[in-house]
Amino acid sequence: MTRRPQKPRPRSLPSRKTRKPAKAVKRAKPAQRIKPGRRAKAAAAPLDDFIVAGASTLGLTIDKAWMPAVQSHLEVTLRHGASVMAFALPDEAEPAPVFKA
Amino acid sequence: MEWTSASEIGRLVRNGERSALSIVEAALTRIKSVDKTLNAFTDVVAERARATASAVDRARNEGLILGPLAGVPFAVKNLFDVEGLPTRAGSKINRKHAPAKRDATLVERLEAAGAVLIGALNMGEYAYDFTGENVHDGNAHNPHDPSHMTGGSSSGSGGAVAGGLVPLALGSDTNGSIRVPSSFCGIFGLKPTYGRLSRARSFPFVASFDHLGPFARTTKDLALAYDVMQGPDTDDAACADRPAEATLPSLSHGVEGLRIAVAGGYFRKGASAETREAMEVVTKALGITREIEIPEAERARSAAYVITATEGAALHLERLRKQARDFDPAVRDRLLAGAIVPAAIVNRAQKFRRWYREQVLKLFGEVDIIIAPATSCTAPKIGQQTFVLDGVEMALRPNIGVYTQPISFIGLPVVAAPIPLSPLPIAVQIIAAPWREDLALRVAETLEQAGVAVAPRPKI
Secondary structure (H helix, E strand, C coil), X not given: CCCCCCCCCCCCCCXXXXXXXXXXXXXXXXXXXXXXXXXXXXXXXXXXXXXXHHHHHHCCCCCHXXXXXXXXXXXXXXXXXXXXXXXXXXXXXXXXXXXCC | CCCCCHHHHHHHHHHXXXXXXXXXXXXXXXXXXXXXXXXXXXXXXXXXHHHHHHXXXXXHHCCCCCCCCCCCEEEEECCECXXXXXXXXXXXXXXXXXXXXXXXXXXXXHHHCCCEEEEXXXXXXXXXXXXXXXXXXXCCCECCECCECCCCCCHHHHHHHHCCCCCEEEEEECCCCCHHHHHHHCCEEEECCCCCCCCCCECCCCCCCCEEEEEECCHHHHHHHHHXXXXXXXXXXXXXXXXXXXXXXXXXXXXXXXXXXXXXXXXXXXXXXXXXXXXXXXXXXXXXXXXXXXXXXXXXXXXXXXXXXXXXXXXXXXXXXXXXXXXXXXXXXXXXXXXXXXXXXXXXXXXXXXXXXXXXXHHCCCCCEEEEECCCCCCCECCCCEEEECCEEEECHHHCCCCCHHHHCCCCCEEEEEECCCCCCEEEEEEECCCCHHHHHHHHXXXXXXXXXXXXXXXX
């Protein structure tokens, strides 16, 4: 049942059929730029909501003063997580700790 | 006696040239004077140590055969159970626990070999630390320059051995907590294969990655301590059912015939001038001509980061619910973040871990030893919050273990060997295949005999 793991591919890459020709990509208008401060706020808000919801579900109380640090740590952890998730593995891949009776 | 090795102390006591009690008294005196500066000890068990040492002396007088570590004072990171002490694990919360009823397995095994427990050592709270800073017990200070960090989380273990307070100490290594203090304090450290040494009756952090191991100022002392601590233990579910395999008999066999390579790629990124210098010195001394790339090492570090954050948070969830304000804020905020990471990411990290292990084990078909840096810099200043890694300024605390995490992630045995650069030392990692601690120790011994890897004596 072992299948060779595939090399990791960026998840954002569209399939060959839907990929735009190189020229079209070049000519495409750049996305509207958000000022750094605003971008941070925009990104932080959903993460803050996620933290509040997650903490509440787990019965954790997070003081308002702790939020920037918690958010910053979560961002870093999720960034590491994204790197792990971007690595393609077969469905049959076993996690490292496998229970043996 | 402060710089006498454990093996030499054992010889002196066995031969009757020194009493174990006199050795212990000398160590207690030194701790009293020097630990004001280093803050390595959180508990000194003087009466117990005197009683144990007296028992060693009595046994000798009765003509009994003494163990190889007879009369050797040692101390343990305060996450090891020591009978009669609460196992604080660097925290404020745990020090209110009931005193431990029995010593940790490794303490019992060292004492069975004649060693004498002298105290418990400072550490980063709950071992989630690479700095050696602790808001509850005060920061540990580097013996080579007290304004610098010892590294963590086995901070007191690094400071006590490097500072000549004890010749031998025990610590834990989840992501680098033996290798980082070894590097910053300039001593030898051994992180054995995952499952090799029992963790019974020690406070956990990340069960998937937790290892225990020794620190010393010589390779021979590491091997001595490691050999007497090996063996199965049903009290630790992860401890391998594998007989002891002595490393001391082959320690001086040299590196002839060993295939040694240096780690390239990821392990060359972000290295400071000191890190590069240490690697060059070792590469030259061992005559290494081969470079090898550990595949996906950076992603391995990411996966280790995720598993650490989430398993650590799961362990402390109840304490985070009820006593969040009693944590060190730097630890608490990381654990709170870890608590809410989606499970799918953790599962994928554990799957990746198995894939990565298979790839790295293939490399050990081609080479016997891989040399890599232990840290990307020498000991930072205490209080330093950020450092520059690969041209990017980033938080110091979570990122000191960039080179150690991809190795402990799959439980490989590693000896951290100190290279005595000035003004501060730094270590390299000598990495072997699982269960081949003997090879890593042989390479460390070769470097030590050549004067390349040396634990420098600080001026304190």
